[in-house]
Amino acid sequence: MSDRDVGVATLEQRSEDINAVLDTVGSKSTALLGVSEGGAICSVFAATYPERVSHLISYGSRPKYAWSPDYPYGLKPDEVEAKIANFVENWGGPSPLTTGAPSVVKNPAAAE
Secondary structure, eight states: OTTTOOOOOOOHHHHHHHHHHHHHHHSSEEEEEEETTTHHHHHHHHHHHHEEEEEEEESSSOSSOBBEEEEEBOOOOHHHHHHHHHHHHHSSSSSSHHOGGGGGOOOOOHOO
């Protein structure tokens, strides 16, 4: 059913997928690692089913991307545009090494 065309799932629907997997494998409690938007999905799951989550780890997740008066940590509109342009320009390349693994950024094998 993973290739069904039903549109974009909500965070709640995606967290139900976690629940279904845990049920299928017989897991009563698990540690969750949410990367990027997976952090929000795992957070919804943990808030809905706290008894099923032993640990919640978020990496590269944030409550929102853009700056606003109530969220001064976000990017300003011009910064968002520059970040998106950088993502598009470097998609599929080794650019994440510069921030994710700077010690190996000049290592061709690591970049590959």
